[in-house]
Amino acid sequence: MLLTNDDGYDAKGLASLVDMLRDFADLVVVAPDGPRSAQANAITVVTPIRIWKLEEQDGLVRYKCSGTPADCVKIALYALLPKKPDMLIAGINHGTNTSVNVIYSGTMGAVMEGCTEQFPAIGFSLDSHDPNANFEPCRAHIRKMVQKALSEGLPEGVCLNVNFPVREIFKGVRVVRQCRGRWNERYVHRKDPSGRDYYWLTGEFLNYEPDATDTDEAVMKAGYVSVVPCQIDLTHKDSILKLESWNGN
Amino acid sequence: MLLTNDDGYDAKGLASLVDMLRDFADLVVVAPDGPRSAQANAITVVTPIRIWKLEEQDGLVRYKCSGTPADCVKIALYALLPKKPDMLIAGINHGTNTSVNVIYSGTMGAVMEGCTEQFPAIGFSLDSHDPNANFEPCRAHIRKMVQKALSEGLPEGVCLNVNFPVREIFKGVRVVRQCRGRWNERYVHRKDPSGRDYYWLTGEFLNYEPDATDTDEAVMKAGYVSVVPCQIDLTHKDSILKLESWNGN
Numbered sequence: 001m002l003l004t005n006d007d008g009y010d011a012k013g014l015a016s017l018v019d020m021l022r023d024f025a026d027l028v029v030v031a032p033d034g035p036r037s038a039q040a041n042a043i044t045v046v047t048p049i050r051i052w053k054l055e056e057q058d059g060l061v062r063y064k065c066s067g068t069p070a071d072c073v074k075i076a077l078y079a080l081l082p083k084k085p086d087m088l089i090a091g092i093n094h095g096t097n098t099s100v101n102v103i104y105s106g107t108m109g110a111v112m113e114g115c116t117e118q119f120p121a122i123g124f125s126l127d128s129h130d131p132n133a134n135f136e137p138c139r140a141h142i143r144k145m146v147q148k149a150l151s152e153g154l155p156e157g158v159c160l161n162v163n164f165p166v167r168e169i170f171k172g173v174r175v176v177r178q179c180r181g182r183w184n185e186r187y188v189h190r191k192d193p194s195g196r197d198y199y200w201l202t203g204e205f206l207n208y209e210p211d212a213t214d215t216d217e218a219v220m221k222a223g224y225v226s227v228v229p230c231q232i233d234l235t236h237k238d239s240i241l242k243l244e245s246w247n248g249n
Numbered sequence: 250m251l252l253t254n255d256d257g258y259d260a261k262g263l264a265s266l267v268d269m270l271r272d273f274a275d276l277v278v279v280a281p282d283g284p285r286s287a288q289a290n291a292i293t294v295v296t297p298i299r300i301w302k303l304e305e306q307d308g309l310v311r312y313k314c315s316g317t318p319a320d321c322v323k324i325a326l327y328a329l330l331p332k333k334p335d336m337l338i339a340g341i342n343h344g345t346n347t348s349v350n351v352i353y354s355g356t357m358g359a360v361m362e363g364c365t366e367q368f369p370a371i372g373f374s375l376d377s378h379d380p381n382a383n384f385e386p387c388r389a390h391i392r393k394m395v396q397k398a399l400s401e402g403l404p405e406g407v408c409l410n411v412n413f414p415v416r417e418i419f420k421g422v423r424v425v426r427q428c429r430g431r432w433n434e435r436y437v438h439r440k441d442p443s444g445r446d447y448y449w450l451t452g453e454f455l456n457y458e459p460d461a462t463d464t465d466e467a468v469m470k471a472g473y474v475s476v477v478p479c480q481i482d483l484t485h486k487d488s489i490l491k492l493e494s495w496n497g498n
Binding site: 044240 | 288
């Protein structure tokens with residue numbers, strides 16, 4: 001089983017995941033050498049990348065990698081592992097990946113990379129950016145979901161985006177759709193010590209459908225674990241017909 | 250009209266796009282300060298970004314930005330432009346963005362960013378990595394498509410991924426779906442001058458459905474301009490039902 005994340009090899013969420021899955025399978029961890037949040041599906045093509053083996057013990061090998069989360073998956077599959085893993089798990093992310101966050105998320109970038117390779121891939125995220133967040137309440141659900149995906153597989157071309165609210169006990173699990181929304185951004189504009197301008201991104205999530213009850217954002221805020229089946233085929237099929245007037249010679 | 254790309258502010262594909270659209274509308278170009286290929290939807294959150302105004306003349310303002318293509322769109326909207334643009338155009342990319350390339354593409358990352366903001370967004374790509382590629386054959390199609398999207402709009406939540414084959418005359422335009430496939434990777438593994446290992450990503454596209462005729466990859470290879478309507482909602486809706494056994498308390 002291949003594990004990665006986007007918060008870096010030394011994040012608590014990843015250590016928690018390793019601890020939760022240690023007795024399930026042999027684990028290989030290939031994680032970025034530092035934070036790679038919001039790296040999406042980015043891959044490193046114009047520079048080389050490096051890897052370091054950190055630890056090798058019975059049933060657990062850990063590497064860190066200078067690349068992105070998607071790079072970690074690629075280098076594991078094409079340079080480190082003798083055969084394809086049975087599954088890819090990414091996380092546990094420090095911060096939610098509901099709604100539009102899925103397109104920016106390095107965690108979900110790694111998961112989508114696994115999905116292109118046609119083995120089951122799941123990303124787990126907790127709605128807290130606290131570096132010392134308590135991931136223990138997720139344990140039973142993560143073990144159950146990983147077991148289920150291992151034994152039953154996932155639909156072809158589909159990976160899972162699983163988000164946990166911050167609670168001791170969850171109300172349940174809901175398989176739902178991605179909420180529509182975006183980030184309403186604001187740039188902090190300052191001058192550096194040399195007097196040159198710099199801009200720093202900040203913002204607030206804007207929910208386009210705050211009254212919906214069947215979205216990841218809605219069920220997570222209501223105390224449920226949200227599960228969104230995600231695809232890497234971005235085609236909006238209904239629009240193929242809608243845009244037929246674009247066809248022509 | 251906002252323009253960007255992922256090959257950098259000085260790429261020929263972007264200059265060609267500016268030339269093709271110059272008489273359509275006032276253009277604002279905000280492009281990365283160097284190559285940002287394969288940056289997907291990555292955004293810069295842990296470091297500040299910088300912008301430089303390169304040129305301002307009647308109907309054309311050009312900036313370069315130290316961030317990713319998606320950063321370029323965000324900073325244009327939230328720090329540079331007095332109001333939302335009528336449209337976002339990205340490209341013309343040096344290299345195809347058909348099939349799974351859409352999830353890695355910085356060009357399409359910028360386009361998806363525009364799509365979250367709910368205005369029409371189109372990415373144009375040419376199937377050639379030649380820095381001096383000839384983009385002229387695309388001119389008439391790009392002008393027609395931009396005019397059509399301006400006058401008719403695009404379906405809500407949908408942006409376009411347009412790919413041109415390398416030809417003097419195209420066979421026509423086809424609105425199609427994203428081809429299933431992935432990259433079959435290989436890492437060049439060498440030692441640097443200090444004797445330390447490095448790995449460099451390379452690979453070949455693997456088409457999962459080489460016999461299909463209704464995919465972007467198929468029609469482009471056959472000499473057509475391919476148009477794929479893309480969405481930022483990654484939900485695989487059929488799987489919500491398939492996974493209903495995952496629901497529970």
